[in-house]
Amino acid sequence: MLLFERGIYLREHVRNEVRRLGASIIESKEFMSAYNETHHNATSVAKHSEDVACTSIRICRLLEKFGISVNHQDMVNAALCHDLGMLDRNEKYESVKACHKEHPMESVSVAKSILADYNDNVEDAISNHMWPVTGSFPKSKEGRVIVVADKYCAMKDLRHIMRLYLALVLLRIGIILP
Ligand SMILES: [Fe+2]
Ligand SMILES: [Fe+2]
Numbered sequence: 001m002l003l004f005e006r007g008i009y010l011r012e013h014v015r016n017e018v019r020r021l022g023a024s025i026i027e028s029k030e031f032m033s034a035y036n037e038t039h040h041n042a043t044s045v046a047k048h049s050e051d052v053a054c055t056s057i058r059i060c061r062l063l064e065k066f067g068i069s070v071n072h073q074d075m076v077n078a079a080l081c082h083d084l085g086m087l088d089r090n091e092k093y094e095s096v097k098a099c100h101k102e103h104p105m106e107s108v109s110v111a112k113s114i115l116a117d118y119n120d121n122v123e124d125a126i127s128n129h130m131w132p133v134t135g136s137f138p139k140s141k142e143g144r145v146i147v148v149a150d151k152y153c154a155m156k157d158l159r160h161i162m163r164l165y166l167a168l169v170l171l172r173i174g175i176i177l178p
Contacts, residue, residue, distance in 0.1 A: 011054075014061075018053045021076040028114050030084055037087055040157035045083050048153060053079035055149040056142075063145075071121065074142045078125035081111035082146060101134045 025031050034046035043051075056079045060070040085106025086099065092106065093099040104127050111126055112118050125143035128135035129150050138144050 014054050014057045017057055017072065018050060018076055018080075021073050022053060022080045024116070025077065025080045025114055030087065030110055030114060031080065033087055034084060037089070039083065039086065040154060040161075042157045042160050045086050048157060049080050049083055051153045051156070052082065052146065052149045055153055056145050059145050059149060063141075068141070070141045070145060073117065074119065074121045074125070074140075075145060077111070077115055077117065078122045078129075078142055078146055079149065081114065081122075082107055082126050082129045082150065084110040084114075100130065104128070104130050104135055 019026065031046055031049075034049065035044050037045040039045045039048045053076050056075050057072065060072060060075060063070060083103065085103035085108070087110070089099050089103065093102060107126050108123055111122060115122065121140045121142050124138050124140045125146045128138040128143050129146050131137050131147050138147060
């Protein structure tokens with residue numbers, strides 16, 4: 001198998017694991033409506049959450065190569081639910097700042113209502129995923145993986161905005177310069 005083909009195969013393998021472990025969440029009405037909630041001006045809450053879940057599983061597989069085991073079920077549960085507190089955020093929160101601060105605990109409430117296997121690990125991971133902006137450093141390995149995966153995916157989502165910003169700056173410089 002070529003390296004390129006192996007990359008595609010592994011990506012699909014990770015996606016299938018997320019779809020299998022997160023089936024009950026993905027099929028929930030809360031997650032369905034998350035496809036209509038924009039996130040980072042570039043994606044939806046649902047797509048971002050799927051991205052975080054896939055990235056988390058890839059990090060878990062890497063950690064397992066070093067003998068560190070992480071609970072994949074808790075990982076996927078927490079990743080898919082971590083931003084569901086953002087649904088209807090314009091009606092729920094007074095400001096963007098309030099949304100940043102309060103959505104993790106709101107996501108905990110949504111996760112409790114969806115998950116049959118909700119536990120302390122999942123709560124720790126969801127409630128502290130915004131660290132260091134809000135919350136405290138997660139105690140669970142799953143929580144620590146999500147902190148990294150969430151930031152990485154947010155940067156990927158925001159790169160389009162950064163490119164647009166850069167293009168506008170260059171355009172402005174072009175206009176200013178003779
Ligand atoms: Fe978040
Ligand atoms: Fe997120």
